[in-house]
Amino acid sequence: MTATTIDEQRVQQCVERLFGAYVESMLVLMIDLANRTGLLDALAEAPGTSAEVADRAGLTERYTRECLGALVTGGLVEYDPAAERYTLPPEHALCLTGGGATNVAPVSRVPTLLAHYVADAATVVRDGGGIPYERFRPEFTTVMDGLSRATFDQHLVESILSAANGLTTDLHRGIRVADIGCGTGHSTVVLAREFPESVFVGYDLSDDALATGRAEAAEAGITNVRFENLDIARIPDDPPFHAIVGFDVIHDQANPAGVLRRVHRALVPGGVFLMMDIKASSRLENNIANPLGPLLYSVSTLHCMTVSLAQGGAGLGTVWGEELARQMLADAGFADVTVHEVPDDPLNQVYVARAATA
Ligand SMILES: C[S@@+](CC[C@H](N)C(=O)[O-])C[C@H]1O[C@@H](n2cnc3c(N)ncnc32)[C@H](O)[C@@H]1O
Known part of the structure; x- marks a missing residue:
């Protein structure tokens, strides 16, 4: 047996790498906490002592100070020891507060949510399923909405739709559109509001998500949208849709190849699938x-692959990647993919x- 030579420097580097990861993971929990409680928003308003920030956010001072300690040592908040005042630099405020798409604080809810499932994952990793x-x-519905809402508000109409040549013009003229796996339906509502001549249907399996979409549409007085509980493996094709949009939904599917074929079948000739x-x-x-x-x-x-495997599905996974996505779209009948x-x-x-056009 040959003795393995241990490179002590690599050991040290590995330990540092691991502790770096553990530290960052705890900082994520504090970002989530500070985001949920309004601590970050209160600090973005103006610098302050822990008591002032706590007061502004309606929080207890002691917890606020401890959480701020994590954010200061984590490099997100600045601290002036002489005045005992905390500051959120404006550049950091842009990334951690506000309704814009640059606010990535809601992403912190992904690790905190998925941490709950590590024990269950240990079982399925051993036993399958x-x-x-x-x-x-x-909770997933809320977390997902927090991740995508600002992107839909800022970029759906201006950028995402304009990737498909002629689609905006068709939407202004009036076409039938399905939003598959629409979640809380914010994307569907944004589209329906922008294009009153077109009609939209949002499909999802989650009743809590669909109820949010219906409520948002009703509150905004939007009538050219409806939401339906439907497995997208059964998207109706009669009458066909002129466009189908699907945001972050295909890789979760039990039968993603079947869903893509179904999407293709449900489109008019020359219709567009925006994925x-x-x-x-x-x-x-x-x-x-x-x-x-x-x-x-x-x-x-911890989510995308396991929900598919739970149904005896393909388990494509989040990282199915562009090469396979292009191949599967082609196999489903889409000759033209950009x-x-x-x-x-x-x-x-x-x-x-x-x-393809007929
Ligand atoms: C990752 S979320 C994306 C939600 C939304 N499109 C967004 O971007 O915020 C995926 C959504 O697809 C829904 N979904 C997953 N499989 C589905 C299926 N077979 N039929 C209908 N909806 C499905 C889930 O309930 C969930 O709301």
């Missing part, structure tokens, strides 16, 4: 340099897949 989608609701999905390669070796890689594979293990960036969104890209 998966954790069913219902186990993630209703927003994860920006990654299908090959692990191409994702090693992607700084978001650990997040993507972890979300897959891929586009989403502004302010390092996680997703948009595929524009067009059905």
Whole structure:
């Protein structure tokens, strides 16, 4: 047996790497806490002592000070020891507060949510199967809405739709559109409000999510949209749709190839499928340099892949990647596929897949 030589420097580097990861993971929990409680918003208003910030946010001073300690040592908040005052630099406020798409504080809810499922995952990793989608609701619905709402508000009409040539014009003229796996339906409502000549239907399996969409549409007085509880493996094709949009939904499916074929069948000739999905390669070796890689594979293990495997499905996973996505779209009948960036969104890209004209 040959003795393994241990490089002490690599051991040290590995320990540092691990503690770095553990520290960052705890900082994530504090970002989530500070975001949920309004601490970050209160600090963005103006610098202050822990008592002033706590007072502004309606929180207890002692917890506020401890949480601020984590945010200061984590490099997100500045601290003036002489005045005992805390400051959120304006650049950090842009990334951690407000209704814009640059506010990535809601992303912190993903690790805190998925941490609840590690014990269940340990069971399915050993025994096979998966954790069913219902186990993630209703919190998943809220978390997902927090991730995508600002992107839809700021970029859906201006950028994402314009990736598909002629679609905006058709929407102004009046066409039938389905939003598959619409979640809380904010994307559907944004589209219906912008294009009153067109009619929209949002499909999802989650009643709590659909109820949110119906309430938002009703509150805004929007009548050209409806929401329906339907498995998108059974999208109706009569009458067909002129456009189908699907935001972050295909890779979760039990039978993604079947859903893509069904989408193709439900479109008019020349109709367009606009699919927003994860920006990654299908090959692990191409994702090693992607700084978001650990997040993507972890979300897959603890949510996207497991919900598919729970149904005896394909378990495509979050990181099915562009190469496989293009192949599967082609196999489903889409001859013409282009891929586009989403502004302010390092996680997703948009595929524009067009059905052949008759
Ligand atoms: C990752 S979430 C995306 C939600 C929304 N499109 C967004 O971007 O915020 C996926 C959504 O698809 C829904 N979903 C998953 N599989 C489905 C199926 N087979 N039929 C209908 N909806 C489905 C889930 O309930 C969930 O709301």
